[in-house]
Amino acid sequence: MATPLYDEASIRVLKGLEPVRQRPGMYTRTESPMHIVQEVIDNAADEALAGFCQHIQVVLHSDSSISVEDDGRGIPVGLHPEEHAPVVEIVFTQLHAGGKFDKKGDGAYAFSGGLHGVGVSVTNALSSRLEVCVWRGGQTHQMVFADGDVKVPLRKLEPVSRKKTGTRVRVWPDPRYFDSPVIPLAELVHGLRSKAVLLSGLKVSLTIEKTGETRHWQYQDGLRGYLAEELDGTQALVPAFEGRQYAEDDHEAFAPGEGAQWVVVWTVDGPLVRESYVNLISTTAGGTHESGLREGLFSAVKTFAELHSLIPKGIKLLPEDVFARASFILSAKVLDPQFQGQIKERLNSRDAVRLVGGFVKNALDLWLSANVEAGKKLADSAIRQAQARARSAQKVEKRKGSGVAVLPGKLTDCESSDSSRTEVFLVEGDSAGGSAKMGRDKEFQAVLPLRGKVLNSWEVERDRLFANNEIHDIAVAIGVDPHGPHDKPDLSSLRYGRICILSDADVDGSHIQVLLLTLFFRHFPRLVEAGHVYVARPPLFRLDVPALGKRPARKIYCLDQGELAAVQDKLRKEGVKEQAWSVSRFKGLGEMSAEQLWDTTMNPDTRRLMPVVCGELGIEATTRMFDMLMGKGESAQRRTWLEEKGNLAELDV
Numbered sequence: 001m002a003t004p005l006y007d008e009a010s011i012r013v014l015k016g017l018e019p020v021r022q023r024p025g026m027y028t029r030t031e032s033p034m035h036i037v038q039e040v041i042d043n044a045a046d047e048a049l050a051g052f053c054q055h056i057q058v059v060l061h062s063d064s065s066i067s068v069e070d071d072g073r074g075i076p077v078g079l080h081p082e083e084h085a086p087v088v089e090i091v092f093t094q095l096h097a098g099g100k101f102d103k104k105g106d107g108a109y110a111f112s113g114g115l116h117g118v119g120v121s122v123t124n125a126l127s128s129r130l131e132v133c134v135w136r137g138g139q140t141h142q143m144v145f146a147d148g149d150v151k152v153p154l155r156k157l158e159p160v161s162r163k164k165t166g167t168r169v170r171v172w173p174d175p176r177y178f179d180s181p182v183i184p185l186a187e188l189v190h191g192l193r194s195k196a197v198l199l200s201g202l203k204v205s206l207t208i209e210k211t212g213e214t215r216h217w218q219y220q221d222g223l224r225g226y227l228a229e230e231l232d233g234t235q236a237l238v239p240a241f242e243g244r245q246y247a248e249d250d251h252e253a254f255a256p257g258e259g260a261q262w263v264v265v266w267t268v269d270g271p272l273v274r275e276s277y278v279n280l281i282s283t284t285a286g287g288t289h290e291s292g293l294r295e296g297l298f299s300a301v302k303t304f305a306e307l308h309s310l311i312p313k314g315i316k317l318l319p320e321d322v323f324a325r326a327s328f329i330l331s332a333k334v335l336d337p338q339f340q341g342q343i344k345e346r347l348n349s350r351d352a353v354r355l356v357g358g359f360v361k362n363a364l365d366l367w368l369s370a371n372v373e374a375g376k377k378l379a380d381s382a383i384r385q386a387q388a389r390a391r392s393a394q395k396v397e398k399r400k401g402s403g404v405a406v407l408p409g410k411l412t413d414c415e416s417s418d419s420s421r422t423e424v425f426l427v428e429g430d431s432a433g434g435s436a437k438m439g440r441d442k443e444f445q446a447v448l449p450l451r452g453k454v455l456n457s458w459e460v461e462r463d464r465l466f467a468n469n470e471i472h473d474i475a476v477a478i479g480v481d482p483h484g485p486h487d488k489p490d491l492s493s494l495r496y497g498r499i500c501i502l503s504d505a506d507v508d509g510s511h512i513q514v515l516l517l518t519l520f521f522r523h524f525p526r527l528v529e530a531g532h533v534y535v536a537r538p539p540l541f542r543l544d545v546p547a548l549g550k551r552p553a554r555k556i557y558c559l560d561q562g563e564l565a566a567v568q569d570k571l572r573k574e575g576v577k578e579q580a581w582s583v584s585r586f587k588g589l590g591e592m593s594a595e596q597l598w599d600t601t602m603n604p605d606t607r608r609l610m611p612v613v614c615g616e617l618g619i620e621a622t623t624r625m626f627d628m629l630m631g632k633g634e635s636a637q638r639r640t641w642l643e644e645k646g647n648l649a650e651l652d653v
Contacts, residue, residue, distance in 0.1 A: 020095070020121075020122050020125035020126065020148075021125055021126070021148070021177070024125075024126055024177045027122045027125075028122055028126065030177060030178055030179060031178065031179050031180065032178055032179065032180050032181075032182060032183060032184055033126070033171075033173030033178050033181065033183055034183055034184055034187050034188065036122060036123040036126055036127070036171070036173060037066055037068075037123070037171060037173070037183060037188070038191060039119035039120050039122065039123050040068045040120060040123055040169045040171065041056070041058065041068055041191065041192070041195070042119065042280065042281060043119065043120060043167075044056045044068055044069075044070035044072065044167070045195045045199070045280045046279075046280065047070050047072030047073065048070070048072070048195070048199050048202050048280075049199065049279065049280055050072075052072045052073050053070045053071055053072035053166070053202070054071060054201070054202065054203065055070070055071050055202070055203045055204075055205070056068065056069070056070050056192075056195065056202070056203070056204045056205070057069045057070075057205050057207070058188075058192060058204075058205065058206045058207070059206075059207045059209065060183065060185075060188070060206070060207070060208045060209060060210075061170075061209050062209045062210050063172070064172070064173075064181060064182070064183075065129075065170055065171060065172040065173075066170070066171055066173075066183060067168055067169065067170035067171070068168070068169050068170075068171075069166060069167070069168035069169075070166050070167055070168075071164075071165065071166040072165065072166050072167065073136070073165055073166075074134045074135055074136035074165045074166055074167050075087065075088045075091060075132070075134050075136075075167050076088065076136070077134055077136060077141045077154060086143075086154045088132060088134060088141070088143055088154060089143060089150060089153075089154060091120060091121070092120055092121055092123075092124045092130065092132065092143075092145060093121060093124065093145070093148065093149075093150065094121060095121050095122075120169070123169075123171060124145050124148050125148040126173065126174055126177045126178075127145070127147075127148075127171050127172055127173055127174055128146065128147060128172045128173075128174040129144070129145070129146050129151075129171075129172040130144070130145040130146075130169065130170070130171050130172070131143070131144050131145075131169070131170045132144075132145075132167065132168070132169050132170075133157075133167070133168040133169075133170075134166075134167050135160055135164045135165050135166050135167075136165055137162065138159055138160060138161065138162040139156055139157075139159055139160070140156065140157040140158055140159070140160055141154060141155070141156055141157070142154070142155055142157055143155070147174070185208075188206070189206065189215070191282065192204050192206055192217065193217045193226075194226075194275070194277065194282060195217075195280060196217035196218055196219050197217075197219050197222065197223060197225075197226040197329070198222075198223075198277055198280055198331050199280070200219065200220065200222045201218070201220075202218070203216065203217070203218045204216070204217045204218070205217075222261075223242065223261060223262070223263040223329045223331065224240060224242055224263045226329060227240070227263050227265060227273060227327060227328070227329050228240075228265075230273040230327075231265060231267065231270075231273055231327060234267045234268075234269075234270040234271075235267060235268045235269070235270075236265050236266065236267055236268075237266040237267060237268055237325065237377055237378065237381055238266055238371070238374035238375075238377050238378050239371070239374060240263055240264065240265045241263070241264045241265075241363075241364060241367055242262065242263035242264070243261070243262060243359075243360075243363040243367075244259070244260065244261035244262070245259050245260065245359040245362075245363060246258065246259030246260075246333065247259055247355075252552070253351075253354070253355075253552055254335075254351070254355055254552070255335045255551055255552070257333060257335070258333055258334060258335050258355055259332070259333055259355065259356075259359055260289065260292075260293075260330060260331060260332040260333065260355070260356045260359060260360070261330075261331045262293060262328060262329065262330045262331070262356075262360065263328065263329050264293075264297065264326055264327070264328045265326070265327045265328070266325050266326050266327075266378060266381065267325055267327060268325070272325070272326070272327045273327040273328075273329075274290075274326075274327060274328055275328075275329050275330070276289060276290050276293075276328075276329075276330040276331075276332070276347075277330065277331045277332065278332050278333075278334055278337050278339075278347050278352075279332075279333060279334060279337060280331075281337075281339075283339075283345060283346055283347050284345050285340070285345040285346035286346060286347075287339075287340070287346040287347030287348060287349075287352070288347050288348060288349055288350060288351075288352040288353045288605055288606060289330060289332040289334070289347050289349075289352040289353075289355075289356045290330065290347075291352075291353050291357075291604075291605035291606075292352055292353040292354065292355060292356030292357035292358075292360065292605075293328065293330050293356050293357070293360055294319050294322075294323050295319060295353065295357040295361075295605075296356065296357040296358065296359070296360030296361040296364065297319075297322050297323065297326065297360060297361075297364060298317070298318075298319040298321075298322045298323065299357070299361045300360075300361045300364035300365050300368060301317075301322045301364070301368070301375075301378055301379055301382055302317050302322070303365065304365075304368045304375050304378075304379060305317065305379040305382070305383070308372075308375075308376065308379070310376065310379045310380070310383065311379075311383060312383065312387075314390075315383060315386050315387060315390065316386065317382055317383070317386050318386065318389070318421075318443075320385075320389075320421075321382040321383070321385040321386040321389065322378075322382045322385075324382075324385045325381060325385075330356070332347075332352060332355070332356055334347070334349055334351075334352055334355070335551065336349070336551070336574075337349055337352075348606070348608075350599065350605075350606040351554070353605050353606065389418065392418070406476075407476060407477060408448070408472075408473035408476055408477055410433075410448065410449055410473065411424075411446060411447075411448045411473070411477050412433075412437045412440075412446060412447045412448075413446045414440075414442055414443060414444050414445050414446045415442055415443050415444075416443055416444045417495075418444075419494055419495060419496060419497045420497050421444050421497060422444045422445075422446065422495065422496045422497055422498075423444065423445055423446070423496050423497060423498035423499070423500055424445075424446040424447070424448055424477060424478065424495070424496040424498070424499055424500065425440070425445065425446070425447050425448070425500045425502045425536065425602070426448050426450055426474065426499065426500065426501050426502065426516060427447055427448065427449050427450065427502045427503075427589070428449075428450060428502065428503040428504060428509060428512050428589065429449065429450070429451070429588070429589070429590060430449050430451065431588075431589075431590030432449070432502070432504075432588065432589030432590045432592075432597075433447055433448075433449025434449075434590075435589060435590065435592055435593065435594050435597045436449075436502065436589075436594075436597060436602065438594035439593075439594030439595060439596075439597040439598035439602055440598070440602055441598075441602075445602065446477070446496065448473065448474065448477050450470050450474075450512075451470065452470075453511065453512055453515060454468075454470050454471065454512065454515040454516055454519060455468045455470070455471060455515070456515055456518060456630055456632075457471060457515075457518060457519045457522055457523060458518050458522055458626060458627075458630035458631060459630075459631065459632060462482050462483075462484070462523060465482050465523060471519060474519070477495070477496075478494060478495055478496055478499055478524075478527075479493040479494050479495035479496075480493060480494050480524065480526075480527065482523040482524060483523070483524065483525070483526060484523075484525070485525045485619065487526070488526075489526055491526065491527075491530065494527075494532065496532075497532060498532060498534055498609075499520075499527065499532055499533050499534065500534045500535070500536045500609065501513055501516045501517070501533070501534070501535045501536065502536040502538065502589065502601065503589070504538070504587075504588040504589055505537070505538050505539065505540040505559065505560065505586070506540070506588070509588075513535060514630075517533075517535075517612065518626065518630050520533050520612070521622070521626060522626070525619075528612055528613070528614070531611055531613075533611075533612040534609045534610060534611055534612060535609070535610045535612060536601050536602075536607065536608075536609055536610075537559055537601070537607075537608040537609070537610060538586070538589060538592070538597070538600060538601045539557035539558055539559055539586065539600050539601075540558065540559060540560050540561070540564075540585060540586060541557070541558040541560075541561075541563075541564045541583055541584065541585055541586070542555060542556070542557050542558075542583070542584045542586070542596075543555070543556040543557075543558065543564075543567060543568070543571075543581050543582070543583055543584075544581060544582045544584070545571060545576060545580070545581045546576075546580050546581070548574065548575065548576055548580075549575075551574075557600045559608070564583070568581075628641060
């Protein structure tokens with residue numbers, strides 16, 4: 001068999017919208033077209049957020065297309081000064097093009113969910129047809145796209161009143177890119193209703209052509225009315241806690257307008273309702289703004305309970321005790337939101353923890369002072385949760401019995417023994433281990449420094465594993481013995497719910513990661529299968545950016561070179577001068593201070609922690625791959641594989 005040719009012609013450059021069609025899963029959810037439709041709805045909602053739109057009309061057509069119309073300003077239709085093409089064409093045909101990069105005071109969208117400029121261009125790329133109609137300046141403008149390309153160039157239609165402005169986008173999603181071509185009606189309804197809730201006075205309507213049904217949403221009571229409707233009469237423990245607060249012009253830490261609106265209801269029983277939004281974008285996976293809400297509620301309730309001497313001796317309140325029976329709707333406004341991935345399911349902006357947490361704590365402090373009896377009920381509920389948690393942890397300890405192995409001396413253990421919240425960091429080197437020990441939360445985080453590189457254990461027999469000190473210490477620390485894929489080990493003795501591999505963000509660090517992943521996959525497969533093994537992702541770079549306009553000075557951490565380039569490009573678009581920011585490169589974890597390591601890699605609210613799973617290959621195929629990559633007698637096969645597949649390696653940023 002001839003070796004495949006790998007030369008200059010093998011490198012392919014994808015242009016325009018082709019990357020989206022080649023790898024749609026990198027840009028959107030492919031279960032259904034809901035997300036690409038949501039991008040259009042979000043653009044209309046951003047016009048409402050900016051104060052220019054009063055009505056959003058959505059029509060689900062009989063031919064499976066969907067149209068979204070707003071009465072905002074209308075997408076600009078003139079020629080772009082640099083690209084020399086109609087702006088409306090650029091918006092729908094070029095990635096990283098949009099009106100939401102400019103966050104300065106005179107920008108078109110000071111606050112919006114748009115971040116990358118790939119939203120409606122992805123919608124266009126994954127649609128068989130897309131029509132856009134713009135009313136602006138007394139004229140009607142129309143443009144038609146097919147398979148992402150211009151089919152009918154921008155043209156003027158009949159004139160209209162100068163008072164009529166807005167945009168209508170009609171989309172025919174291409175079924176080739178989705179598991180199901182059907183737009184889930186329940187998800188669409190929920191998304192539209194949430195826009196009406198979050199924007200008081202905005203009218204949102206949905207028409208379904210097949211049934212002739214039209215639904216309207218317009219909420220005057222805002223978040224409180226919406227949450228009450230969702231809870232549907234569930235008994236509340238105390239009156240609803242609601243508020244809003246936004247930074248003023250002279251705020252020392254946040255830009256003017258940044259802040260949040262919230263309503264929280266603690267219920268006696270029944271299901272919980274928890275929804276969060278950032279600049280009207282639904283963050284279904286939560287994020288740092290939800291963490292800020294949790295921390296703010298906890299700090300205020302704990303302070304109140306301590307002030308009134310309500311906490312029994314030996315009981316320690318934790319955030320989850322206060323949060324256990326809390327339902328909430330949270331709507332945050334963040335000037336420059338950093339989301340996890342293009343689908344924006346989770347907010348990653350580190351400042352959002354302090355932003356929301358600080359405002360919520362101050363407001364709840366005042367609320368508890370004015371409602372002392374309600375505060376005592378709330379504190380009592382949290383204390384009962386803490387007592388139940390303590391009793392549960394004691395039961396687990398009893399099941400463990402007295403025959404406990406002596407823990408390794410270099411393990412810095414945590415105080416809690418509740419494996420549902422404890423975690424251990426397997427840290428590369430003593431210097432990094434020192435920073436991790438100082439930076440950790442000693443309540444639930446343990447640190448086990450590893451000296452040197454762990455043994456390649458792929459072909460090591462199980463009864464010979466403990467001859468290696470590092471592997472011995474890992475096994476004793478986590479409390480689970482080595483086992484095979486068909487064994488059923490007793491995981492009740494597992495001491496930590498999360499086992500986190502923490503190594504440098506360089507080639508040596510990656511090598512250590514691979515050796516540890518080999519150990520867990522080969523000799524602790526049930527831990528991987530049960531979702532207990534994680535890889536922490538420390539940053540490689542730090543950018544120090546000076547204050548500019550509304551934005552205060554900030555520190556931005558980047559995982560790798562690709563993310564650094566993307567952030568620098570974004571800073572240029574914000575108007576930051578090239579020489580204004582400075583870039584620092586971390587040579588290793590040992591160079592990071594305890595505060596930096598906590599903020600970027602260990603803080604559950606702001607870190608990036610990747611769960612380890614087998615993925616699409618499955619266990620058998622993964623085992624064969626490990627055989628080839630880690631087997632001592634497979635060097636020839638490894639070389640062949642690298643020659644054939646090396647050019648397919650992708651950098652995940």
